[in-house]
Amino acid sequence: MSSPNFIDHVKFHSRSGKGGAGFRHFHREKFVEKGGPDGGNGGRGGHVILRGNSQLWTLLHLKYRKHVFAESGYGGESQNCTGADGKDEILEVPLGTVARRAETNEIAGEINEDGQELILTPGGRGGKGNAFFATPANQAPQHAQPGEPGQQEWIILELKLLADVGLVGFPNAGKSTLLSAVSAAKPKIADYPFTTLTPNLGVVSWRDDKSFVMADIPGLIEGASEGRGLGIRFLRHIERNSVLLFVIPADSNDIRKEFAVLLRELKQYNPQLLDKNRLLAISKTDLLDDELRTAIAKELPPDIPSLFISSVTGFGIQELKDKIWAMING
Secondary structure, three states, X not given: OOOOOOOOEEEEEEEOOOOOOOOOOEOOEOOEOOOOEOOOOOOOOOOEEEEEOOOOOOOHHHOOOOEEEOOOXXXXXXXXXXXXXXXXXXXXXXXXXXXXXXXXXXXXXXXXXXXXXXXXXXXXXXXXXXXXXXXXXXXXXXXXXOOOOOOEEEXXXXXXXXXXXXXXXXXXXXXXXXXXXXXXXXXXXXXXXXXXXXXXXXXXXXXXXXXXXXXXXXOXXXXXXXXXXXXXXXXXXXXXXXXXXXXXXXXXXXXXXXXXXXXXXXXXXXXXXXXXXXXXXXXXXXXXOHHHHHHHHOOOOOOOOEEEOOOOXXXXXXXXXHHHHHHHOO
């Protein structure tokens, strides 16, 4: 999944419907001059609702919706008729969508399952008609309630892609090439930095018809946590991964240093990312002979499992998938 129209962050004004007013009325018909109260209740105002849709991968369809208004409830009527509820405004969103209230940054909820619904902005309750207030001591109440006003607020929706494995590395490290080699994903691949401008998802087939999902995000650079480069904007997409796969090319000047920089940027963004399973893949090893591979192996970080791979020749790819599967299901 890759698209120039990939949108993972939107903000809009949400307003629920106000409740319908209760009705003040007394029963009247031929030969019944002074019937009892029969004013009905007002209908509920419409909710603004989020609904999960597994067929969606982006928030593009909401990018230009700056105002989302639900319908108000209808007023009650005579003969104890309750007014109709206002129509709910339902926004379908991809799985992994997080809703925040813009003013407080409070998380309103998350959508993680197909068909799951979240009432984002509840509609106002309908007012009670005068029939509701009738008692033996007050058989002819003269009042009815107005409906409750609707609520309005600014909402931020953020998409966090649901993937098992997240690829982490500097630009031009070979992450997109790896994703294209192990899945049917077709990310843009070129020999220059920042080729990947949006996240990509790929389904990786494993043994016995099993599979897992891998996410490639734009490459990080040193200082990304301070706003440099593109990667920091998309780091939310690996917050839910089970495994972080660090990809560093074999022609790197200092693999240990690159790995340390990547760890530091992740820690500054969200320290909890360092609690995830980690695996280091040394890419582009088709450029190495056995002697160079042995020399590089001695310089690898000692506190993370690592292996050599080549997305071009397929060297080490099956071993990589086996290790990832073991980590996901460990």
